Amino acid sequence: MTSADTLTASLEDYLEAIFHIIAEKHAVKPRDIAKRLKVSYASVTGALRALAEKRMIHYTPYDLITLTETGETAAKDVVRRHEVLKDFFVEVLAVPDADADTAACLMEHSIPKAIVERFIEFVEFVETCPRGGDKWIKGFSYQCDHGGKQESCETCVASCVAEVRKRTKKGDEKAVVSYKLKNMKPGQKCRILKVRGRGETNKRILEMGMTPGSVVELERIAPLGDPIDVKVKGYHLSLRKDEAEGIDVELI
Amino acid sequence: MTSADTLTASLEDYLEAIFHIIAEKHAVKPRDIAKRLKVSYASVTGALRALAEKRMIHYTPYDLITLTETGETAAKDVVRRHEVLKDFFVEVLAVPDADADTAACLMEHSIPKAIVERFIEFVEFVETCPRGGDKWIKGFSYQCDHGGKQESCETCVASCVAEVRKRTKKGDEKAVVSYKLKNMKPGQKCRILKVRGRGETNKRILEMGMTPGSVVELERIAPLGDPIDVKVKGYHLSLRKDEAEGIDVELI
DNA sequence: GTAAATAATTAGGGAAGGCTAAATAAATTG
DNA sequence: CAATTTATTTAGCCTTCCCTAATTATTTAC
DSSP states (O other), X not given: XXXXXXXXXXXXXXXHHHHHHHHHHSOBOHHHHHHHHTOOHHHHHHHHHHHHHXXXXXXXXXXXXXXXXXHHHHHHHHXXXXXXXXXXXXXXXXXXXXXXHHXXXXXXXXXXXXXXXXXXXHHXXXXXXXXXXXXXXXXXXXXXXXXXXXXXXXHHHHHHHHHHHHHHHHHHTXXXXXXXXXXXXXXXXXXXXXEOSOTTTTHHHHHTTOOTTOEEEXXXXXXXXXXXXXEETTEEEEEOHHHHHTEEEEEO | OOOTTOOOHHHHHHHHHHHHHHHHHSOBOXXXXXXXXXXXXXXXXXXXXXXXXXXXXXXXXXSOBEEXXXXXXXXXXXXXXXXXXXXXXXXXXXXXXXXXXXXXXXXXXXXXXXXXXXXXXXXXXXXXXXXXXXXXXXXXXXXXXXXXOSSOHHHHHHHHHXXXXXXXXXXXXXXXXXXXXXXXXXXXXXXXEEEOSOTTTTHHHHHTTOOTXXXXXXXXXXXXXXXXXXXXXXXXXXXXXXXXXXXXXXXX
8 A cells, every 4th residue: 555656765775775786796685785775684674575565676585686677767767866966066066076975865865856857957068068167167166175266267267268269160160079989988078969870779869868969978888899888868878889889979 | 862953854844834934923833834834733743842852942832832042043054955955946057936945845854064065155156257147047047948059159258258357347447336235135146345343243244154255145124224134155144234334245 | 414604584663753533722702 | 601613732543664683594514
């Protein structure tokens, strides 16, 4: 009778933990969860039963725990909220990584969907807009730590102008340097220029927000270049080599 | 035995409600709280007992409810977190007022102190920095709603340059227009230039963050100009006429 | 292949925070 | 001023989520 699809904050934590443990070790036992969440084994049993009842996990006592389709979707959603918050704290508010993570943990359960989307848009906007950018955030960070400006507004704004000139020049001369997605390095961010290929193949790609103009962060390329893990609009996406083949990007 | 000074999310909600009802009607009855929080009367009784036990309110059955010193401090802290979040959502993320309020309600209980302070700094930074400002946020808002740029980066950045020129000119010629705080209108924001007066009188003012350079928003001026309510660094502050007398500001 | 160690489960309990229904106090009104 | 209505409190119950202690299942070691 417990509402079938609603997760409490604590159940979200369990689900998130399960998701991460699967990602790390490919198998989940109650023990791992208890350790990670710092709760007793008995509490884990209770949570697992609740999650199974809500069809989030496959759970038979003494057997390995796996996520159902629903469970995986829900887990990814929680993880995404966490990542988006953390990203914002780190990239925009210039909060130290560890603090950002702690704060994201606390806040991930209560942030509404619409705000999540805005956070994503905003981080992307700041990283992309010539009036924003790394330098601008550094200026903010400096002001937070030292209580004053790092440089005069004149020189600061001047660098905006320079930035725009550089970009315009490139654009005018059709000299935007275009790369293949697969040639990027982990950690690099780039903007999508073109997605080649027939509709069916990259329907999934486009649905996840990998459309021309959007910003992608490369997370990992597996040994033989397959698969390629990227992050778009806060979603993690794993692309097969041939899917990534047809994606052109520019560095930002 | 219930930890004496820690408030649960739900108790924070009750405290916040009590604070607001006092501000509105000068007297609180369980009824008002129940209506505001949409809970049963019985639940209110339980919460009031818990709050009284934690020395947050004065509570005798059938009598009016008032906040203790501790309670008022705690209530103001919750309200501040709410306001800071809402402010950020509205001023930076360009979220509609009502949505921002709802989201702030949900998130106010889990946001860590350090992040609150960063949010304040950031809103102030955006509103103050020539690379940020109203126009910049409007650009972001437009991009969220329409999925494209409102204007070219060139013209956009050009307006930054113009803004800085305007400011520099003023500054160079000592032509910063200085106003008295008391002459501002509700809703206006300004930056503090000078706080006159002997140490004791405005110790409180300075402690609350009303130092030269910080941004103040005027909230309300009572009929005879006393008191003047302002918001600084997310804190609400009520100034007596004579305290406000010695504060010079410039418009931003 | 049994004994010891480890892992997982059941049983039972407590605090928090909500509920409804019944009782009591206060206010209103004919 | 007694009767009715409204406001508040008490009593008892439910759910969530954590705990400890005792029990059962599974592995590991000899």
